[in-house]
Amino acid sequence: MRTILNVIWLIFAGLWLAAGYALAGIICCILIVTIPFGIASFRIAAYALWPFGRTVVRDPDAGAFSLIGNVIWCVVAGVWLAIGHVVTSIPLFLSIIGIPMGVANLKLVPVSLLPLGARIVDND
Numbered sequence: 302m303r304t305i306l307n308v309i310w311l312i313f314a315g316l317w318l319a320a321g322y323a324l325a326g327i328i329c330c331i332l333i334v335t336i337p338f339g340i341a342s343f344r345i346a347a348y349a350l351w352p353f354g355r356t357v358v359r360d361p362d363a364g365a366f367s368l369i370g371n372v373i374w375c376v377v378a379g380v381w382l383a384i385g386h387v388v389t390s391i392p393l394f395l396s397i398i399g400i401p402m403g404v405a406n407l408k409l410v411p412v413s414l415l416p417l418g419a420r421i422v423d424n425d
Contacts (some may be wrong), residue, residue, distance in 0.1 A: 303354040310402050313390050315350045318409070321385055322346035325378045338374055341416040348412070348421045352405050363418030367405055371415040382413040 307315075312361060323346045328357030371379075390406035393399035398402075412419050 306353045306401060306405075307351050309398070310352060310405065311350060314393060314402060314406055316353070318349040318389060318406075319346040319387060321382060321415075324348055325382065329378075337370060337417065338378070341374075341419075342378075344421060345409075345412055345416055349409060352409065352425075353401075355421055357408075357412045357419050357421055360418050360420055367418035370417040374416060375414050379414040379416070383410045385399070386410045386413055 324340045326339040326346060329335040329342055343389070354358035386406050386409050390403040393406060395405035412421075
């Protein structure tokens with residue numbers, strides 16, 4: 302079932318969301334100072350491509366730099382990516398088959414706002 306949902310997700314939402322994260326990652330990697338943001342963006346882009354069967358957990362060892370970085374990320378890119386998740390989830394909720402994908406899309410909002418200090422792990 303996860304594979305079917307992931308394939309449907311990939312077609313209707315995953316490619317566009319991953320492209321947004323990849324674009325943010327490329328922009329962040331252009332400047333040397335923002336490379337950690339770019340790496341986090343690429344990691345979340347991979348998660349946005351294939352989200353079912355994986356989850357996001359917060360790293361308890363993340364320090365003050367991840368907090369400062371998350372504030373900067375939220376202001377610069379996180380709000381726009383979160384809006385992209387909400388806008389993409391609305392048409393998914395309109396169909397019965399899209400409801401689980403809409404819920405998965407809304408589950409990506411917190412990690413799009415605060416990507417540093419988060420790890421993406423398998424549910425197993």
